[in-house]
Amino acid sequence: MAAVPDRSHVEDMLTLLRSRGQRVTTARRAVLEALVRYRDEHLGTEELAVRIRRDQPEIHLSTVYRTLEYLEEQGLVHHVHLAHRAVSHHVARDHHQHAVCDHCGKAFDLDLSLFDELTRRLADEHGFTAELGHITIGGRCADCA
């Protein structure tokens, strides 16, 4: 699926930042690396910070918050509302939607093509440009239905 290996994906993003005159810091590299490394776990912000601090304990939770906000402004990261009180982040290239089972909490990654018709019809019929990036679909998974 990925045309480019993970490590260089992080480097690509850092290079992009540099080319915009942005600074590349330890915290920014660490956050991007963690998002790539743990991408399948849908970690919340605090848990993401815990993982980062296993290797770099000097990186403070508030820095993780600020860095995620910054990376989102730069368009490198998106956020998703996974459950009631958890927000999860992922790098923009891994853009996907989620379905979360209301019963067991299991999250499913959804292919963006599922939303093509919806997006197109919203545009055609309502002139509405949908931003589906931080939507999570609730419901019941096969096991819990």
Added chain:
Amino acid sequence: MAAVPDRSHVEDMLTLLRSRGQRVTTARRAVLEALVRYRDEHLGTEELAVRIRRDQPEIHLSTVYRTLEYLEEQGLVHHVHLAHRAVSHHVARDHHQHAVCDHCGKAFDLDLSLFDELTRRLADEHGFTAELGHITIGGRCADCA
């Protein structure tokens, strides 16, 4: 659109509660009435409580939280994640979808058929039974795009 006037809708819900052996209290009636009355405003929980307290100042915010939770357990109310930190509630019968412009706040009512393909494919491809009631689609309307 509504086959039954609003007032009796609230009474219907209260009757249903009674028929289940549940108690009908001042707070439960007040919350349901407010949800019906202000249904077009997509109020967050705190603002909903403020409106209720205009008439019934003795109804505490924590009671509104508890009552909404209770009504949701009873299936009379659903919640929607509107923005980052705001959760909004509406009575279950008003099972509408809409798209809300992130810029001007204008809301579009959406035909449920828009979601047919999505719902069907979630079921076919993931065995997932989607509960779309909690979703609001964000984005830009034609005027603000």
Added chain:
DNA sequence: TTCACTGCAAATAGTTTGCACATAG
């Protein structure tokens, strides 16, 4: 060298909970 970034502590916002009193049935 300089200004953006970060660590830390403290503030804030939204939500939940324990307990004693009130009230629906």
Added chain:
DNA sequence: CTATGTGCAAACTATTTGCAGTGAA
């Protein structure tokens, strides 16, 4: 009457912010 619901205050959780020191370019 008695179990359930509510008011209130206080606790909690997630997130944000002010400030002074640090580090990337």
